[in-house]
Amino acid sequence: MKNKRKLGSKIYVALVMVFLYLPIAVLILYSFNDGKTSVWKGFTLKWYYELFNNSAIMTSLYNTLIIAVLAALVSTVLGTLAAIGIYNMKKPVRSLVTNVSNIPIINPEIVTGVSFMLLFAFLGTLFNFEMGFATVLIAHISFCTPYVILNVMPKLRQMDYSIYEAALDLGCNPRQAFFKTVMPEIMPGVISGMLMSFTYSLDDFVITYFTRGPKFQTLPIEIYTMLRRRISPTINALSTLLFIITIAILIIVNVWERRAEKERTA
Numbered sequence: 609m610k611n612k613r614k615l616g617s618k619i620y621v622a623l624v625m626v627f628l629y630l631p632i633a634v635l636i637l638y639s640f641n642d643g644k645t646s647v648w649k650g651f652t653l654k655w656y657y658e659l660f661n662n663s664a665i666m667t668s669l670y671n672t673l674i675i676a677v678l679a680a681l682v683s684t685v686l687g688t689l690a691a692i693g694i695y696n697m698k699k700p701v702r703s704l705v706t707n708v709s710n711i712p713i714i715n716p717e718i719v720t721g722v723s724f725m726l727l728f729a730f731l732g733t734l735f736n737f738e739m740g741f742a743t744v745l746i747a748h749i750s751f752c753t754p755y756v757i758l759n760v761m762p763k764l765r766q767m768d769y770s771i772y773e774a775a776l777d778l779g780c781n782p783r784q785a786f787f788k789t790v791m792p793e794i795m796p797g798v799i800s801g802m803l804m805s806f807t808y809s810l811d812d813f814v815i816t817y818f819t820r821g822p823k824f825q826t827l828p829i830e831i832y833t834m835l836r837r838r839i840s841p842t843i844n845a846l847s848t849l850l851f852i853i854t855i856a857i858l859i860i861v862n863v864w865e866r867r868a869e870k871e872r873t874a
Contacts, residue, residue: 632851639844655845662842668830669846671741672810675826679748680806686749687756687805688798692790694757695764706761712754720751721818728819739821747819748809755808756801763797796865803861807854 639656643649659665694705712720724747728739767790775785791798813828820829831843 635844636848636851638841639848641841641844644838644841655841656849658840659842659845659849662840664825665827665830665842665846668825668827671825672827675741675745675748676806676809678745679752679809680802683749683752683805684756684798684802687753687801688760688794690753691757691760691764691794695761706757709754709757712751713758717751717812717814720747721815724750724815725818738823739819740824743819743821744816744824744826747815748812751812751815752805752809755804756798759801759804760794760797763794767793792868795868799861799865803857810850 638646638648640651640653641648642652642654690709694702694709697705724743725739728743732738771789771793772785775789776782780788811828813832816826817829817832820826827846831839834840834843
């Protein structure tokens with residue numbers, strides 16, 4: 609009976625994995641298709657060649673990566689500091705502020721995007737500036753920061769606060785005690801928050817669409833404009849490269865976390 613249950617659970621997990629990753633596998637396969645349709649016409653690398661020679665896509669990709677990296681870094685710093693501040697509040701206030709910080713996560717993106725558009729339009733009339741790189745970056749930092757708070761707070765709750773007090777007793781000043789005791793404990797949450805921020809910023813369409821202005825273009829917006837005409841198979845090649853880079857980053861982070869865990873337990 610147990611063997612049948614184990615076999616059934618394995619089959620179920622395998623079906624779920626197929627359901628999740630079969631579309632990506634098809635996309636990767638057709639990034640090497642010589643034809644422009646879903647009919648297989650032979651193996652080719654020409655779409656990758658055309659991808660790197662398409663200035664519009666490469667510029668949009670560069671803009672997207674710059675925004676994602678900066679938004680992830682800034683929101684990680686802000687979110688980590690905010691999580692520490694919230695953790696040190698008294699319980700009733702802490703619960704209230706935590707719930708408020710979760711509102712941007714629950715709030716529909718269309719509402720956030722329109723709100724930012726109205727805010728930047730109002731500020732633009734006052735200070736005479738156009739929406740573009742800066743407004744998109746500010747908007748991305750705003751909606752990424754709550755994800756960092758969400759990942760760091762559980763690590764702070766799990767931490768033994770006496771370690772920090774022991775570091776102070778042994779002669780560390782508050783800054784040294786923080787970086788030697790608190791940061792190593794919450795670092796997995798910080799890394800997870802940074803990766804989530806990077807991913808959500810890289811993938812965002814709705815908020816970027818409302819805050820980008822007429823001249824700034826990101827990759828999701830570029831793909832959306834391509835849908836108005838026949839979409840190029842170079843997008844398959846681009847999506848394949850992004851997927852491979854994402855998998856590589858996850859593998860590197862997991863290996864780093866396992867080594868760090870072994871060093872802490874050794």
